Amino acid sequence: MSIGILGCTGRMGQMILTHLVQHHRSLIAGGSGSPNSTLAGQDLGRLVGADPLGLTVDTNPARVMARASVVIDCSSPAATAHHAALAARHGTALVVATTGLNAQQQQAVFDAARSVPVIYTPNLSPGVSVLIALTRQVAATLGPDYDIEIVEMHHRHKVDAPSGTALGLGEAAAAGRGQPLDALKETVRDGHTGARNSGSIGFATLRGGDVAGDHSVIFASDGERLELSHKASSRALFAHGAIRAAQWCSDRPPGLYSMLDVLGLA
Amino acid sequence: MKIAIVGCAGRMGRMLLTEVQAVDGCQLIGGTGPSGAPEIGSDIGLLIGPTPLGITVSDDAEAVFAAADAVIDFTAPDATVVHAALAAKHNTALIVGTTGLNASHQSALDEAAKSVPVVFAPNMSVGVNLLFALTQKVAATLGIDYDIEIVEMHHRHKVDAPSGTALGLGRAAAAGRGVALDAVKETVRDGHTGAREAGKIGFATLRGGDVVGDHTVIFASEGERVELTHKASSRAIFARGAVRAAQWCDGRPAGLYSMLDVLGLA
Numbered sequence A: 001m002s003i004g005i006l007g008c009t010g011r012m013g014q015m016i017l018t019h020l021v022q023h024h025r026s027l028i029a030g031g032s033g034s035p036n037s038t039l040a041g042q043d044l045g046r047l048v049g050a051d052p053l054g055l056t057v058d059t060n061p062a063r064v065m066a067r068a069s070v071v072i073d074c075s076s077p078a079a080t081a082h083h084a085a086l087a088a089r090h091g092t093a094l095v096v097a098t099t100g101l102n103a104q105q106q107q108a109v110f111d112a113a114r115s116v117p118v119i120y121t122p123n124l125s126p127g128v129s130v131l132i133a134l135t136r137q138v139a140a141t142l143g144p145d146y147d148i149e150i151v152e153m154h155h156r157h158k159v160d161a162p163s164g165t166a167l168g169l170g171e172a173a174a175a176g177r178g179q180p181l182d183a184l185k186e187t188v189r190d191g192h193t194g195a196r197n198s199g200s201i202g203f204a205t206l207r208g209g210d211v212a213g214d215h216s217v218i219f220a221s222d223g224e225r226l227e228l229s230h231k232a233s234s235r236a237l238f239a240h241g242a243i244r245a246a247q248w249c250s251d252r253p254p255g256l257y258s259m260l261d262v263l264g265l266a
Numbered sequence B: 001m002k003i004a005i006v007g008c009a010g011r012m013g014r015m016l017l018t019e020v021q022a023v024d025g026c027q028l029i030g031g032t033g034p035s036g037a038p039e040i041g042s043d044i045g046l047l048i049g050p051t052p053l054g055i056t057v058s059d060d061a062e063a064v065f066a067a068a069d070a071v072i073d074f075t076a077p078d079a080t081v082v083h084a085a086l087a088a089k090h091n092t093a094l095i096v097g098t099t100g101l102n103a104s105h106q107s108a109l110d111e112a113a114k115s116v117p118v119v120f121a122p123n124m125s126v127g128v129n130l131l132f133a134l135t136q137k138v139a140a141t142l143g144i145d146y147d148i149e150i151v152e153m154h155h156r157h158k159v160d161a162p163s164g165t166a167l168g169l170g171r172a173a174a175a176g177r178g179v180a181l182d183a184v185k186e187t188v189r190d191g192h193t194g195a196r197e198a199g200k201i202g203f204a205t206l207r208g209g210d211v212v213g214d215h216t217v218i219f220a221s222e223g224e225r226v227e228l229t230h231k232a233s234s235r236a237i238f239a240r241g242a243v244r245a246a247q248w249c250d251g252r253p254a255g256l257y258s259m260l261d262v263l264g265l266a
Helices: A011-023 A061-067 A077-090 A103-112 A126-142 A164-176 A236-249 B011-022 B061-067 B077-089 B103-112 B126-142 B164-177 B236-248
Strands: A003-006 A028-032 A070-073 A093-096 A117-120 A147-154 A201-207 A213-221 A224-232 A255-257 B002-006 B027-032 B070-073 B093-096 B117-120 B147-154 B201-207 B213-221 B224-232 B255-257
Touching (some): A028 A061, A070 A236, A077 A103, A103 A117, A117 A236, A126 A224, A126 B126, A164 A201, A164 A213, A224 B126, B002 B061, B011 B236, B027 B061, B070 B077, B117 B236, B126 B213, B164 B201
Parallel strands (some): A070 A093, A093 A117, A117 A255, B002 B070, B093 B117, B117 B255, B147 B201
Antiparallel strands (some): A147 A213, A213 A224, B147 B213
Protein backbone atom coordinates (compact mmCIF):
# COMPACT_ATOMS: atom_id res chain seq x y z
CA MET A 1 0.00 0.00 0.00
CA SER A 2 1.22 3.51 -0.77
CA ILE A 3 -0.46 6.83 -0.06
CA GLY A 4 -0.43 9.98 -2.14
CA ILE A 5 -1.68 13.38 -1.00
CA LEU A 6 -3.41 15.68 -3.44
CA GLY A 7 -3.29 19.31 -2.34
CA CYS A 8 -0.39 18.58 0.00
CA THR A 9 0.66 22.21 0.32
CA GLY A 10 -2.56 23.40 2.00
CA ARG A 11 -3.18 23.30 5.76
CA MET A 12 -4.97 19.93 5.80
CA GLY A 13 -2.55 18.46 3.28
CA GLN A 14 0.46 19.52 5.34
CA MET A 15 -1.12 18.12 8.50
CA ILE A 16 -1.62 14.74 6.85
CA LEU A 17 1.84 14.83 5.36
CA THR A 18 3.34 15.66 8.77
CA HIS A 19 1.65 12.66 10.36
CA LEU A 20 2.75 10.34 7.56
CA VAL A 21 6.32 11.63 7.65
CA GLN A 22 6.47 11.07 11.43
CA HIS A 23 4.77 7.67 11.58
CA HIS A 24 4.54 6.04 8.13
CA ARG A 25 7.41 7.44 6.07
CA SER A 26 7.75 4.38 3.86
CA LEU A 27 4.10 4.53 2.79
CA ILE A 28 4.33 7.93 1.12
CA ALA A 29 3.95 7.64 -2.66
CA GLY A 30 4.04 11.36 -3.40
CA GLY A 31 2.16 14.62 -3.14
CA SER A 32 0.65 17.09 -5.58
CA GLY A 33 -0.11 20.78 -5.39
CA SER A 34 -1.31 23.59 -7.59
CA PRO A 35 1.09 24.62 -10.40
CA ASN A 36 0.62 28.20 -9.17
CA SER A 37 1.91 27.41 -5.71
CA THR A 38 5.37 28.66 -4.71
CA LEU A 39 5.87 25.29 -3.03
CA ALA A 40 5.80 23.30 -6.29
CA GLY A 41 8.97 21.19 -6.54
CA GLN A 42 9.69 21.49 -2.81
CA ASP A 43 10.85 18.31 -1.03
CA LEU A 44 7.88 16.77 0.85
CA GLY A 45 9.89 16.13 4.02
CA ARG A 46 11.32 19.64 4.10
CA LEU A 47 7.85 21.06 3.41
CA VAL A 48 6.73 19.97 6.87
CA GLY A 49 10.01 20.76 8.63
CA ALA A 50 11.38 17.19 8.66
CA ASP A 51 14.31 15.41 7.00
CA PRO A 52 14.20 15.32 3.18
CA LEU A 53 12.10 12.51 1.77
CA GLY A 54 13.51 12.46 -1.75
CA LEU A 55 10.03 13.11 -3.20
CA THR A 56 8.88 16.57 -4.29
CA VAL A 57 5.58 18.42 -4.65
CA ASP A 58 4.33 17.35 -8.08
CA THR A 59 2.12 19.65 -10.15
CA ASN A 60 0.65 16.67 -12.01
CA PRO A 61 -1.75 14.65 -9.83
CA ALA A 62 -1.91 11.85 -12.42
CA ARG A 63 1.76 11.05 -11.76
CA VAL A 64 1.07 10.75 -8.04
CA MET A 65 -1.89 8.48 -8.74
CA ALA A 66 0.16 6.22 -10.95
CA ARG A 67 2.51 5.50 -8.01
CA ALA A 68 -0.09 5.34 -5.22
CA SER A 69 -2.59 2.63 -4.33
CA VAL A 70 -4.67 5.27 -2.53
CA VAL A 71 -4.76 9.07 -2.57
CA ILE A 72 -6.08 11.48 0.03
CA ASP A 73 -7.57 14.56 -1.61
CA CYS A 74 -7.60 17.81 0.36
CA SER A 75 -7.36 20.19 -2.55
CA SER A 76 -10.40 22.20 -3.59
CA PRO A 77 -13.92 21.30 -4.74
CA ALA A 78 -13.18 21.92 -8.44
CA ALA A 79 -9.85 20.05 -8.33
CA THR A 80 -11.49 17.17 -6.47
CA ALA A 81 -14.00 16.64 -9.26
CA HIS A 82 -11.09 16.35 -11.72
CA HIS A 83 -9.11 14.07 -9.37
CA ALA A 84 -12.09 11.73 -9.02
CA ALA A 85 -12.12 11.07 -12.77
CA LEU A 86 -8.34 10.55 -12.75
CA ALA A 87 -8.53 8.11 -9.84
CA ALA A 88 -11.13 6.03 -11.68
CA ARG A 89 -8.86 5.93 -14.74
CA HIS A 90 -5.78 4.90 -12.75
CA GLY A 91 -7.57 2.42 -10.50
CA THR A 92 -6.44 4.40 -7.45
CA ALA A 93 -8.55 4.37 -4.27
CA LEU A 94 -9.69 7.85 -3.23
CA VAL A 95 -10.31 9.47 0.14
CA VAL A 96 -12.12 12.78 -0.28
CA ALA A 97 -11.14 15.17 2.54
CA THR A 98 -12.25 18.27 0.63
CA THR A 99 -15.47 19.89 1.86
CA GLY A 100 -17.96 22.24 0.25
CA LEU A 101 -18.53 20.25 -2.94
CA ASN A 102 -21.52 21.31 -5.00
CA ALA A 103 -23.96 18.79 -6.48
CA GLN A 104 -22.05 18.45 -9.75
CA GLN A 105 -18.70 17.95 -8.03
CA GLN A 106 -20.27 15.39 -5.72
CA GLN A 107 -21.62 13.54 -8.75
CA ALA A 108 -18.07 13.27 -10.11
CA VAL A 109 -17.08 11.62 -6.84
CA PHE A 110 -20.06 9.23 -6.98
CA ASP A 111 -19.23 8.34 -10.60
CA ALA A 112 -15.65 7.43 -9.65
CA ALA A 113 -17.01 5.03 -7.04
CA ARG A 114 -18.20 2.77 -9.84
CA SER A 115 -14.58 1.97 -10.66
CA VAL A 116 -12.58 2.44 -7.46
CA PRO A 117 -13.21 2.48 -3.70
CA VAL A 118 -14.06 6.05 -2.65
CA ILE A 119 -14.45 7.36 0.88
CA TYR A 120 -16.62 10.46 1.02
CA THR A 121 -17.72 11.70 4.40
CA PRO A 122 -18.45 15.12 5.97
CA ASN A 123 -16.16 14.74 8.97
CA LEU A 124 -13.09 12.49 8.96
CA SER A 125 -12.49 12.63 12.69
CA PRO A 126 -12.99 9.14 14.06
CA GLY A 127 -14.63 10.53 17.19
CA VAL A 128 -17.27 12.51 15.30
CA SER A 129 -18.03 9.54 13.08
CA VAL A 130 -18.54 7.41 16.18
CA LEU A 131 -20.82 10.10 17.62
CA ILE A 132 -22.92 10.21 14.45
CA ALA A 133 -23.40 6.43 14.48
CA LEU A 134 -24.21 6.39 18.20
CA THR A 135 -26.69 9.26 17.85
CA ARG A 136 -28.64 7.44 15.18
CA GLN A 137 -28.72 4.21 17.19
CA VAL A 138 -29.71 5.90 20.46
CA ALA A 139 -32.43 8.01 18.77
CA ALA A 140 -33.91 4.81 17.34
CA THR A 141 -33.70 2.98 20.68
CA LEU A 142 -34.93 5.59 23.12
CA GLY A 143 -38.26 6.75 21.66
CA PRO A 144 -40.06 10.12 21.73
CA ASP A 145 -40.26 10.43 25.52
CA TYR A 146 -36.60 11.43 25.28
CA ASP A 147 -36.15 15.03 24.12
CA ILE A 148 -33.18 15.51 21.78
CA GLU A 149 -31.08 18.69 22.05
CA ILE A 150 -27.81 19.37 20.24
CA VAL A 151 -25.38 21.89 21.70
CA GLU A 152 -22.22 23.07 19.98
CA MET A 153 -19.46 25.58 20.63
CA HIS A 154 -16.82 26.90 18.23
CA HIS A 155 -14.25 29.69 18.19
CA ARG A 156 -15.20 33.33 17.69
CA HIS A 157 -14.44 33.39 13.93
CA LYS A 158 -16.98 30.77 12.85
CA VAL A 159 -19.71 32.38 10.74
CA ASP A 160 -22.28 29.63 10.19
CA ALA A 161 -24.71 28.26 12.80
CA PRO A 162 -25.39 25.56 13.74
CA SER A 163 -22.14 23.90 12.65
CA GLY A 164 -22.18 21.39 9.79
CA THR A 165 -21.28 18.67 12.27
CA ALA A 166 -24.17 19.66 14.55
CA LEU A 167 -26.55 19.46 11.60
CA GLY A 168 -25.01 16.10 10.68
CA LEU A 169 -25.75 14.90 14.20
CA GLY A 170 -29.28 16.24 13.84
CA GLU A 171 -29.69 14.31 10.59
CA ALA A 172 -28.54 11.15 12.33
CA ALA A 173 -30.99 11.69 15.20
CA ALA A 174 -33.86 12.39 12.80
CA ALA A 175 -32.95 9.30 10.75
CA GLY A 176 -33.07 7.25 13.93
CA ARG A 177 -36.60 8.58 14.43
CA GLY A 178 -37.52 7.88 10.80
CA GLN A 179 -38.23 11.49 9.87
CA PRO A 180 -36.50 14.28 7.93
CA LEU A 181 -34.59 16.76 10.11
CA ASP A 182 -36.32 19.78 8.57
CA ALA A 183 -39.65 18.62 9.97
CA LEU A 184 -38.25 18.51 13.51
CA LYS A 185 -35.49 21.16 13.70
CA GLU A 186 -35.73 24.02 16.20
CA THR A 187 -32.81 26.45 16.06
CA VAL A 188 -34.19 29.58 17.74
CA ARG A 189 -35.52 29.98 21.27
CA ASP A 190 -36.14 33.59 22.15
CA GLY A 191 -38.77 35.17 24.41
CA HIS A 192 -41.91 33.27 25.46
CA THR A 193 -41.60 30.03 23.53
CA GLY A 194 -44.38 27.96 25.05
CA ALA A 195 -43.55 24.46 26.31
CA ARG A 196 -41.30 22.29 24.22
CA ASN A 197 -42.82 20.57 21.17
CA SER A 198 -42.57 16.85 21.75
CA GLY A 199 -40.47 15.12 19.08
CA SER A 200 -38.61 18.26 18.00
CA ILE A 201 -34.80 18.33 17.81
CA GLY A 202 -33.41 21.53 19.34
CA PHE A 203 -30.09 23.23 18.54
CA ALA A 204 -28.05 25.59 20.69
CA THR A 205 -24.99 27.44 19.40
CA LEU A 206 -22.19 29.04 21.44
CA ARG A 207 -19.34 31.17 20.00
CA GLY A 208 -16.18 32.28 21.73
CA GLY A 209 -12.43 32.04 22.28
CA ASP A 210 -10.47 29.49 20.27
CA VAL A 211 -12.66 26.43 20.75
CA ALA A 212 -11.79 23.98 17.97
CA GLY A 213 -15.20 22.33 18.19
CA ASP A 214 -17.37 20.89 20.97
CA HIS A 215 -20.61 19.01 20.23
CA SER A 216 -23.09 17.36 22.59
CA VAL A 217 -26.22 15.40 21.80
CA ILE A 218 -28.52 15.27 24.84
CA PHE A 219 -31.37 12.77 25.26
CA ALA A 220 -33.43 14.02 28.22
CA SER A 221 -36.36 12.24 29.82
CA ASP A 222 -38.12 12.36 33.20
CA GLY A 223 -35.55 11.04 35.65
CA GLU A 224 -32.48 10.73 33.45
CA ARG A 225 -30.46 12.09 30.58
CA LEU A 226 -27.88 10.62 28.27
CA GLU A 227 -25.28 12.97 26.74
CA LEU A 228 -23.01 11.99 23.87
CA SER A 229 -20.21 14.51 23.37
CA HIS A 230 -17.21 15.22 21.22
CA LYS A 231 -14.49 17.77 21.88
CA ALA A 232 -11.82 18.53 19.30
CA SER A 233 -8.62 19.98 20.71
CA SER A 234 -6.75 20.18 17.45
CA ARG A 235 -7.49 19.81 13.79
CA ALA A 236 -4.76 17.17 13.58
CA LEU A 237 -7.42 14.62 14.31
CA PHE A 238 -8.80 15.00 10.82
CA ALA A 239 -5.39 13.91 9.57
CA HIS A 240 -5.60 10.73 11.70
CA GLY A 241 -9.01 9.97 10.27
CA ALA A 242 -7.93 10.53 6.68
CA ILE A 243 -4.95 8.20 7.05
CA ARG A 244 -7.02 5.54 8.76
CA ALA A 245 -9.52 5.81 5.91
CA ALA A 246 -6.75 5.50 3.32
CA GLN A 247 -5.34 2.38 4.95
CA TRP A 248 -8.80 0.83 5.09
CA CYS A 249 -9.88 1.43 1.51
CA SER A 250 -6.63 0.67 -0.23
CA ASP A 251 -7.65 -2.83 -1.31
CA ARG A 252 -11.44 -2.61 -1.02
CA PRO A 253 -13.79 -3.35 -3.95
CA PRO A 254 -15.09 -0.34 -5.91
CA GLY A 255 -17.89 1.56 -4.18
CA LEU A 256 -18.84 4.60 -2.17
CA TYR A 257 -17.96 4.38 1.52
CA SER A 258 -18.02 6.65 4.55
CA MET A 259 -16.05 6.85 7.80
CA LEU A 260 -18.76 4.70 9.33
CA ASP A 261 -17.67 1.87 7.03
CA VAL A 262 -14.01 2.44 7.90
CA LEU A 263 -14.82 2.20 11.61
CA GLY A 264 -17.16 -0.76 11.23
CA LEU A 265 -20.18 1.25 12.38
CA ALA A 266 -22.27 1.37 9.20
CA MET B 1 -50.85 -6.98 30.21
CA LYS B 2 -51.67 -7.97 33.78
CA ILE B 3 -48.81 -7.03 36.11
CA ALA B 4 -48.33 -7.62 39.83
CA ILE B 5 -45.63 -6.27 42.15
CA VAL B 6 -44.17 -8.40 44.94
CA GLY B 7 -42.81 -6.44 47.89
CA CYS B 8 -45.02 -3.59 46.74
CA ALA B 9 -44.70 -1.43 49.86
CA GLY B 10 -40.93 -1.12 49.67
CA ARG B 11 -39.21 1.96 48.22
CA MET B 12 -38.84 0.45 44.73
CA GLY B 13 -42.18 -1.39 45.11
CA ARG B 14 -44.14 1.85 45.47
CA MET B 15 -42.38 3.36 42.48
CA LEU B 16 -43.27 0.26 40.47
CA LEU B 17 -46.96 0.51 41.45
CA THR B 18 -47.02 4.09 40.24
CA GLU B 19 -45.24 3.28 37.02
CA VAL B 20 -47.50 0.33 36.08
CA GLN B 21 -50.53 2.56 36.62
CA ALA B 22 -49.06 5.18 34.34
CA VAL B 23 -48.24 2.96 31.36
CA ASP B 24 -50.79 2.24 28.60
CA GLY B 25 -51.32 -1.42 27.99
CA CYS B 26 -50.44 -2.38 31.57
CA GLN B 27 -52.99 -3.24 34.21
CA LEU B 28 -52.04 -3.43 37.88
CA ILE B 29 -53.76 -6.53 39.27
CA GLY B 30 -52.11 -7.19 42.59
CA GLY B 31 -49.31 -6.65 45.07
CA THR B 32 -47.77 -8.59 47.93
CA GLY B 33 -45.84 -8.06 51.11
CA PRO B 34 -44.38 -10.37 53.74
CA SER B 35 -46.86 -12.11 56.13
CA GLY B 36 -47.59 -9.94 59.14
CA ALA B 37 -46.34 -6.74 57.51
CA PRO B 38 -48.42 -3.60 58.26
CA GLU B 39 -49.44 -3.06 54.64
CA ILE B 40 -51.20 -6.46 54.32
CA GLY B 41 -54.91 -5.84 53.70
CA SER B 42 -54.44 -2.19 52.76
CA ASP B 43 -55.68 -0.91 49.44
CA ILE B 44 -52.81 -0.80 46.93
CA GLY B 45 -53.91 2.60 45.61
CA LEU B 46 -53.45 4.13 49.04
CA LEU B 47 -49.79 3.11 49.09
CA ILE B 48 -49.08 5.59 46.30
CA GLY B 49 -51.77 8.25 46.52
CA PRO B 50 -55.22 9.21 47.80
CA THR B 51 -57.28 7.03 45.41
CA PRO B 52 -58.21 3.45 46.38
CA LEU B 53 -58.02 0.91 43.54
CA GLY B 54 -60.13 -1.84 45.06
CA ILE B 55 -57.14 -4.21 45.15
CA THR B 56 -55.64 -5.18 48.50
CA VAL B 57 -52.04 -5.98 49.39
CA SER B 58 -51.85 -9.74 49.90
CA ASP B 59 -49.39 -12.11 51.56
CA ASP B 60 -50.44 -14.90 49.18
CA ALA B 61 -47.81 -14.73 46.48
CA GLU B 62 -49.13 -17.90 44.82
CA ALA B 63 -52.53 -16.36 44.04
CA VAL B 64 -50.91 -13.26 42.64
CA PHE B 65 -48.59 -15.26 40.34
CA ALA B 66 -51.59 -17.32 39.17
CA ALA B 67 -53.47 -14.17 38.11
CA ALA B 68 -50.67 -12.14 36.55
CA ASP B 69 -49.02 -12.26 33.11
CA ALA B 70 -45.84 -10.80 34.62
CA VAL B 71 -44.54 -10.10 38.12
CA ILE B 72 -41.88 -7.53 39.00
CA ASP B 73 -39.63 -8.41 41.92
CA PHE B 74 -37.36 -5.95 43.73
CA THR B 75 -37.27 -7.73 47.07
CA ALA B 76 -34.51 -9.75 48.71
CA PRO B 77 -32.53 -12.78 47.50
CA ASP B 78 -34.33 -15.49 49.52
CA ALA B 79 -37.76 -14.14 48.61
CA THR B 80 -36.76 -13.95 44.97
CA VAL B 81 -35.90 -17.67 45.00
CA VAL B 82 -39.46 -18.45 46.15
CA HIS B 83 -40.89 -16.15 43.50
CA ALA B 84 -38.85 -17.80 40.75
CA ALA B 85 -40.39 -21.18 41.52
CA LEU B 86 -43.90 -19.67 41.56
CA ALA B 87 -43.30 -18.00 38.21
CA ALA B 88 -42.29 -21.29 36.62
CA LYS B 89 -45.27 -23.10 38.17
CA HIS B 90 -47.85 -20.57 36.96
CA ASN B 91 -46.29 -19.72 33.61
CA THR B 92 -45.77 -16.10 34.64
CA ALA B 93 -42.96 -13.92 33.33
CA LEU B 94 -40.62 -12.64 36.05
CA ILE B 95 -38.67 -9.39 36.14
CA VAL B 96 -35.98 -9.38 38.85
CA GLY B 97 -34.27 -6.22 40.10
CA THR B 98 -33.23 -7.73 43.42
CA THR B 99 -29.51 -7.26 44.07
CA GLY B 100 -26.98 -9.20 46.15
CA LEU B 101 -27.80 -12.64 44.73
CA ASN B 102 -25.21 -15.36 45.29
CA ALA B 103 -24.59 -18.36 43.01
CA SER B 104 -27.30 -20.47 44.61
CA HIS B 105 -29.92 -17.71 44.31
CA GLN B 106 -28.83 -17.25 40.72
CA SER B 107 -29.35 -20.91 39.90
CA ALA B 108 -32.97 -20.65 41.06
CA LEU B 109 -33.42 -18.01 38.37
CA ASP B 110 -31.68 -20.21 35.80
CA GLU B 111 -34.08 -23.02 36.69
CA ALA B 112 -37.19 -20.86 36.32
CA ALA B 113 -35.85 -19.54 33.02
CA LYS B 114 -36.26 -23.04 31.56
CA SER B 115 -40.04 -22.56 31.74
CA VAL B 116 -40.74 -18.84 31.56
CA PRO B 117 -39.04 -15.64 30.39
CA VAL B 118 -36.97 -14.18 33.26
CA VAL B 119 -35.36 -10.75 32.95
CA PHE B 120 -32.58 -10.27 35.50
CA ALA B 121 -30.84 -6.88 35.71
CA PRO B 122 -29.19 -5.06 38.62
CA ASN B 123 -29.66 -1.69 36.91
CA MET B 124 -32.88 -1.31 34.94
CA SER B 125 -32.45 2.24 33.80
CA VAL B 126 -32.69 2.33 30.07
CA GLY B 127 -30.05 5.04 29.88
CA VAL B 128 -27.42 3.18 31.92
CA ASN B 129 -27.86 -0.03 30.00
CA LEU B 130 -27.58 1.82 26.74
CA LEU B 131 -24.39 3.39 28.10
CA PHE B 132 -22.93 -0.08 28.85
CA ALA B 133 -23.55 -1.17 25.26
CA LEU B 134 -22.28 2.09 23.75
CA THR B 135 -19.14 2.01 25.91
CA GLN B 136 -18.23 -1.49 24.81
CA LYS B 137 -18.82 -0.65 21.17
CA VAL B 138 -16.82 2.59 21.25
CA ALA B 139 -13.95 0.92 23.16
CA ALA B 140 -13.80 -1.74 20.44
CA THR B 141 -13.95 0.83 17.65
CA LEU B 142 -11.58 3.56 18.75
CA GLY B 143 -8.48 1.55 19.63
CA ILE B 144 -5.66 1.82 22.13
CA ASP B 145 -4.56 5.35 21.23
CA TYR B 146 -7.70 6.54 23.05
CA ASP B 147 -7.28 6.73 26.83
CA ILE B 148 -10.37 5.60 28.75
CA GLU B 149 -11.34 7.41 31.96
CA ILE B 150 -14.56 6.90 33.94
CA VAL B 151 -15.82 9.71 36.19
CA GLU B 152 -18.77 9.35 38.55
CA MET B 153 -20.51 11.48 41.15
CA HIS B 154 -23.05 10.42 43.80
CA HIS B 155 -24.67 11.93 46.87
CA ARG B 156 -22.83 12.33 50.17
CA HIS B 157 -24.22 9.12 51.73
CA LYS B 158 -22.79 6.65 49.25
CA VAL B 159 -20.15 4.47 50.91
CA ASP B 160 -18.62 2.42 48.09
CA ALA B 161 -16.25 3.71 45.39
CA PRO B 162 -16.21 3.56 42.46
CA SER B 163 -19.95 2.95 42.02
CA GLY B 164 -21.19 -0.43 40.83
CA THR B 165 -22.36 1.23 37.64
CA ALA B 166 -18.93 2.82 37.08
CA LEU B 167 -17.30 -0.59 37.48
CA GLY B 168 -19.89 -2.02 35.10
CA LEU B 169 -18.90 0.64 32.59
CA GLY B 170 -15.25 -0.27 33.15
CA ARG B 171 -16.02 -3.92 32.48
CA ALA B 172 -17.85 -2.97 29.29
CA ALA B 173 -14.87 -0.89 28.13
CA ALA B 174 -12.43 -3.67 28.99
CA ALA B 175 -14.61 -6.19 27.14
CA GLY B 176 -14.53 -3.92 24.08
CA ARG B 177 -10.74 -4.04 24.31
CA GLY B 178 -10.68 -7.80 24.90
CA VAL B 179 -9.02 -7.52 28.32
CA ALA B 180 -10.06 -8.10 31.94
CA LEU B 181 -10.86 -4.93 33.89
CA ASP B 182 -8.78 -6.02 36.89
CA ALA B 183 -5.66 -6.09 34.73
CA VAL B 184 -6.04 -2.46 33.60
CA LYS B 185 -8.00 -0.69 36.35
CA GLU B 186 -6.55 2.44 38.00
CA THR B 187 -8.61 3.87 40.86
CA VAL B 188 -6.04 5.96 42.78
CA ARG B 189 -4.01 8.91 41.56
CA ASP B 190 -2.21 10.66 44.38
CA GLY B 191 1.17 12.44 44.43
CA HIS B 192 3.74 11.94 41.67
CA THR B 193 2.15 9.30 39.47
CA GLY B 194 4.42 9.27 36.45
CA ALA B 195 2.90 9.59 32.99
CA ARG B 196 -0.24 7.67 32.19
CA GLU B 197 0.23 4.08 31.04
CA ALA B 198 -1.38 3.25 27.70
CA GLY B 199 -4.23 0.77 27.90
CA LYS B 200 -5.20 1.57 31.49
CA ILE B 201 -8.79 2.39 32.43
CA GLY B 202 -8.82 5.16 35.06
CA PHE B 203 -11.60 5.92 37.58
CA ALA B 204 -12.42 9.16 39.38
CA THR B 205 -15.00 9.40 42.15
CA LEU B 206 -16.78 12.53 43.44
CA ARG B 207 -19.09 12.65 46.49
CA GLY B 208 -21.43 15.45 47.51
CA GLY B 209 -24.92 16.88 47.88
CA ASP B 210 -27.89 14.83 46.72
CA VAL B 211 -26.64 13.73 43.32
CA VAL B 212 -28.65 10.65 42.34
CA GLY B 213 -25.93 9.42 39.99
CA ASP B 214 -23.78 10.92 37.22
CA HIS B 215 -21.42 8.78 35.13
CA THR B 216 -19.15 9.79 32.26
CA VAL B 217 -16.90 7.59 30.11
CA ILE B 218 -14.19 9.63 28.38
CA PHE B 219 -12.19 8.41 25.36
CA ALA B 220 -9.30 10.88 24.95
CA SER B 221 -6.77 10.92 22.14
CA GLU B 222 -4.42 13.40 20.53
CA GLY B 223 -6.70 16.03 19.08
CA GLU B 224 -10.10 14.89 20.35
CA ARG B 225 -12.18 13.27 23.02
CA VAL B 226 -15.50 11.45 22.99
CA GLU B 227 -17.52 11.59 26.22
CA LEU B 228 -20.56 9.45 27.00
CA THR B 229 -22.55 10.61 30.01
CA HIS B 230 -25.55 9.43 32.00
CA LYS B 231 -27.22 11.59 34.66
CA ALA B 232 -30.02 10.20 36.81
CA SER B 233 -32.30 12.73 38.48
CA SER B 234 -34.78 10.28 39.97
CA ARG B 235 -34.88 6.62 40.94
CA ALA B 236 -38.16 6.30 39.00
CA ILE B 237 -36.06 5.43 35.96
CA PHE B 238 -35.45 1.97 37.41
CA ALA B 239 -39.20 1.42 37.70
CA ARG B 240 -39.68 2.58 34.14
CA GLY B 241 -37.09 0.09 32.88
CA ALA B 242 -38.69 -2.73 34.86
CA VAL B 243 -42.13 -2.10 33.36
CA ARG B 244 -40.58 -1.94 29.91
CA ALA B 245 -38.97 -5.31 30.60
CA ALA B 246 -42.33 -6.75 31.68
CA GLN B 247 -44.00 -5.61 28.48
CA TRP B 248 -41.13 -7.04 26.46
CA CYS B 249 -41.82 -10.49 27.94
CA ASP B 250 -45.27 -10.67 26.33
CA GLY B 251 -45.14 -13.65 23.97
CA ARG B 252 -41.42 -14.16 24.65
CA PRO B 253 -40.07 -17.75 24.85
CA ALA B 254 -38.62 -19.11 28.10
CA GLY B 255 -35.07 -18.02 28.89
CA LEU B 256 -32.84 -15.86 31.04
CA TYR B 257 -32.56 -12.33 29.64
CA SER B 258 -30.83 -9.09 30.57
CA MET B 259 -31.82 -5.46 30.01
CA LEU B 260 -29.60 -5.48 26.94
CA ASP B 261 -31.96 -8.08 25.41
CA VAL B 262 -35.01 -6.00 26.38
CA LEU B 263 -33.51 -2.92 24.77
CA GLY B 264 -32.32 -4.76 21.65
CA LEU B 265 -28.70 -4.01 22.44
CA ALA B 266 -27.34 -7.49 23.14
